[in-house]
Amino acid sequence: MSVTDHKIFELGDFAFAGGTVPNARLAYQTYGELADDKSNAILFPTWFAGTHIHNEWLIGPGKALDTTRYFVIAPNLFGNGLSSSPSNTPAPYDRARFPNVTILDNVTAQHRLITEHFGITRLPLVIGASMGAAQTYQWAVSYPDMVERMASITGSSHTSPHNKVFLDGLRYALTADAAFADGDYPEPPRIGLRAFARVLAGWALSQAFYWERVYEKVGFATLDDFLTNLWEPIFATADANDLLAQIWTWKHADIGLTPGFDGDTEAALAAITAKAVALPALKDLYFPPEDEAWAVGHMRDAKLIVVPGIWGHLTGGGSDPEGAAFIDNALRELLAR
Template identity: 70%
Template sequence: MSAHEIHELGDFTLESGQVLPDARLAFATYGELAADRSNGILFPTWFAGTHEANEWLIGPGRPLDTDRYFVIVPSLFGNGLSSSPSTTPPPFDRARFPRVAIRDNVRAQHLLVTGRFGIERLRLVLGASMGAAQTYQWAVSHPDMVERIAPITGSSHTSPHNQVFLEGLRAALTADSAYAGGDYAEPPRAGLRAFSRVYAGWGLSQAFYWRHTYRDLGFAGIEEFLTGVWEPTFGDWDANDLLAMMDTWQHADVGGTPGFGGDTEAALASIKARAMILPSRTDLYFPPEDEEWSAARIAGAELRVVPTLWGHLAGGGADPEAAAFIGSALRELLARP
């Protein structure tokens, strides 16, 4: 894994009121911060991703050009690098890890951005999937700090259908008797395998499978694709870490921001940032229709639907054509005043 650093948060009070002792926020940086601190970009991680999963957009000459911008990639609580069930000592270890909200992640990131780097304005906040949820939350929580946002294959609030999808994943993982209520001595391998196979049907589109696109990747059939790609994707993850991130995802909603009383529409209407919203045309759990709804409630927001067969995974650079589309959109957004 490429290098990352740790920002110590001390005893961190969560939105739930619980205090997470000795909380840690992992992050990686790319490029150099300008003397006037005007070139900062924040790019939070997605579900079951670390900073490395974001590096496809970062570097000299890439859309997030490190010859021009200073890119900060903070890790989600629960991803094994920031405070997580697998790394937190009792009494908050394993399944006893407290519920962490998207807003808790954003507040920790705000402490990092302002306290460690002295950044008062961010040129861009972007992210894919759960990173998109954090992006929306940044724009609502800090409307005068965020100049531009680019939520990619994600949403401002977790829809009921998306919550059902997550319940299916949770059931597959915890049905393994080895899970033992979260106090497993050995990883629940059968549960992780089932989790991976359920995810395989959601992460990619029907058309991806209709057209046997997996054959273009060198896999002769579906079983080989499942065992060669999907099972390794989640097989080495700590089960409690996955469940903690899923819980954060499941309860995401910008309407819960203090002052909005659960009104998601009002929260979206408060966004001042220039918004370019980039859903995947074939995403099964963040469909473009949902983001049309969000875009219609943000003044001046632009919706650009990514043309791809790769479903949700298009937001992570898996499809070269989708990656080029997203990269071009980000360059254009950053070039706008």
């Protein structure tokens, strides 16, 4: 499927954390067929700067999320340019005026899609990678009676202080470009977007990835070739305000902020009743295995499985074939429980 091949769920006037947006929209895609008794639905929300097509490495016949058996729903994150975002929302809520959005806002909208549009009351699995994992945790806390199983891939229940430092680096790379013009740029802030891509390249992959020159093994002659011809083009056409909106959401992710928990992340983790598996990547610089080990230690029925390899955070996106096979197998085991 292409990024333009998706469906829209109309939310009407939707209250985000930062204010209400009229005619808000949730973009999503589905794979497979919903069973007559609606018992085979899997929810798979997207990650930072990704869309539903970036989830497809785990979806399809013969894969863990087998579409001959399951009905997979992939809702797009607010701010990613398909769901309501700074780039596609009319004034006066456009650009930098788009309200701040939380992970809980995303999950609240997704719950409406699942219940109002599809009439689904039970989910055999909620799964997500990176920011998708944050949404997965939020689902398990907000709707425990709906979520039977959850899988967190290269993500966490809350954004750590070290992760926030990284996110501020991305934010300043974009906004330091004079062309950014406080978010009202007539042309994209290209220098800022290039800097953004370079910062991200240093964090998304591990030191070992670069030390072993894996970029050469995947077809790039030099390190600069890898950065210039892979990383920079990825974000060259991205909307800076969209990226900043998603950064804000990521930075403020914490299931402890769910109403009723008063900021107590440990209590929120303890309230999760779903059978859970946490799949951090061995050398992830964003969400190291120690973060998920801490979370699993506070959950009722959770298992920590560290994904081996040197691809760092990108292990959770299917970039590394060995890591992808490892994650696929772990999900099969979880679904068999």
